[in-house]
Amino acid sequence: MVRISTVAVAACLILSLGATVALADPIVYQPYNIKDNYIDSSNPDDNQGVRAWVNAGHGDGSNNRHIWALIQFEDLSSLPGNVQSAKLELYRYTGSGTGTTVSAYQITSDWVENSVTWNTKPTTGSTAVDTITVPSDLNVWHSLDITSLYNAWKAGTATNYGVQIRTGTNNGETFGYYSSESGYTDLRPRLVIVVPEPASMSLVALASLAMWIRRRRQR
Numbered sequence: 001m002v003r004i005s006t007v008a009v010a011a012c013l014i015l016s017l018g019a020t021v022a023l024a025d026p027i028v029y030q031p032y033n034i035k036d037n038y039i040d041s042s043n044p045d046d047n048q049g050v051r052a053w054v055n056a057g058h059g060d061g062s063n064n065r066h067i068w069a070l071i072q073f074e075d076l077s078s079l080p081g082n083v084q085s086a087k088l089e090l091y092r093y094t095g096s097g098t099g100t101t102v103s104a105y106q107i108t109s110d111w112v113e114n115s116v117t118w119n120t121k122p123t124t125g126s127t128a129v130d131t132i133t134v135p136s137d138l139n140v141w142h143s144l145d146i147t148s149l150y151n152a153w154k155a156g157t158a159t160n161y162g163v164q165i166r167t168g169t170n171n172g173e174t175f176g177y178y179s180s181e182s183g184y185t186d187l188r189p190r191l192v193i194v195v196p197e198p199a200s201m202s203l204v205a206l207a208s209l210a211m212w213i214r215r216r217r218q219r
């Protein structure tokens, strides 16, 4: 009887462990018409908010020119907080330039999608939230880890004004990403969220099972 009960309990635990794996599937948040734009120091009064793309780069091989993308998912209310991972992903489909780095910076003041320019750009944090090295390939996702910032937005300890995207080297590169106005709905900017897998709960359950078996054997 003890063995049968043990098998039954173990089976239940295995099933519950299987369920926890399913819970950890990523959430892909990819709404139409989020706030996205890019600003260009060489065209300091231009606004590009309605474009179907955003750019980031240096454009002319000179550090005198900067092109920065601005991305803000305004409504995060349907998404969980305290997540295990939050990544901002942008689909690079065009643009020139060899491998370089791409960085995300926290935007720290408000901006308006259809009026912001280089001359009215929002403020940002001084250090990058994340920096990644990217290949020169086109048609790839660039994935930036913004987990800490996202969790701060959800916890209310930081205000969500979005992130600014810059490239870090100066090879005359310009990266073109689809914006949220793009007709390629699957290639718009997206947030990929992974919620914590309740591994600690599984460990507690296994410990409880071991204790239960030990007590049964001691009887």
Ligand SMILES: [Ca+2]
Pocket: 034, 035, 036, 037, 048, 049, 050, 051, 113, 179, 180, 181
């Ligand atoms: Ca836009």
